[in-house]
Amino acid sequence: MKLRVAGFLDNTMVNGKGLRSTLFLSGCNHNCEGCQNKEMQSFQYGDDVELEKINERIKRNIPLISGVTFSGGEPFEQAKELTELAKKIKEENLDIWCYTGYTIEEILKSNDEYKLNLLKQLDVLVDGKFNKHLVEGALKYTGSRNQRIINLKEVNIF
Incomplete structure (x- = not known):
């Protein structure tokens, strides 16, 4: 199984x-x-x-890293394949953040089993489309004020 990859950063904060x-x-x-x-x-x-x-490259960064982030592009466009990678990452006790232009509500309402399965593997979701007019005052780790950082382990959506 393959993912279409635009890039990879071994270590970033x-x-x-x-x-x-x-x-x-x-x-x-x-x-x-x-x-x-x-x-x-x-x-x-x-x-x-x-x-x-991809998994081998991630494993080479352990124990330096505490987690993995999926960004894009749009990770949820490759949800089926990304879910399989996420399961392997979880076996290494790493947390997973994911940036998406979708809102969590859109993902849940989609009833797309692949997107829902990916969501279940994530620890933190940064949701919402980037809005260049809302950049000022954006939270750390977001690009614009409309984006939310959702700790999925706290919200119990499943």
Whole structure:
């Protein structure tokens, strides 16, 4: 099984709490004005990478990292494959953050089993489309004020 990958950071403190690895996925239909990863919106951008190769790279960063972040592009466009990777990451006792242009309400209402299964694997969801007019005053780890940081282990949605 493969993911279409736009990029990978072994160690960063920008995409979530603590030192983490960040996986950037290709493909996004939100087309947010002012998107900082515009080239990653293309579903053709990047490379097809085997899940096991991604997992091996993440494991090489342990014990330095405390978690992994999925970003994009739009991670939920590859939810089926990403769920399988998330399960492997959880076996390593790492937390998972995910940035998405969807709101949690949109994901839940979608009744898309793959998106719901991915949501179940996550610890923190940063939801909502980026809005370039709401950048000032945005929370740490968000791009604009409309985005929320949701601790999924506290909200008990499932």
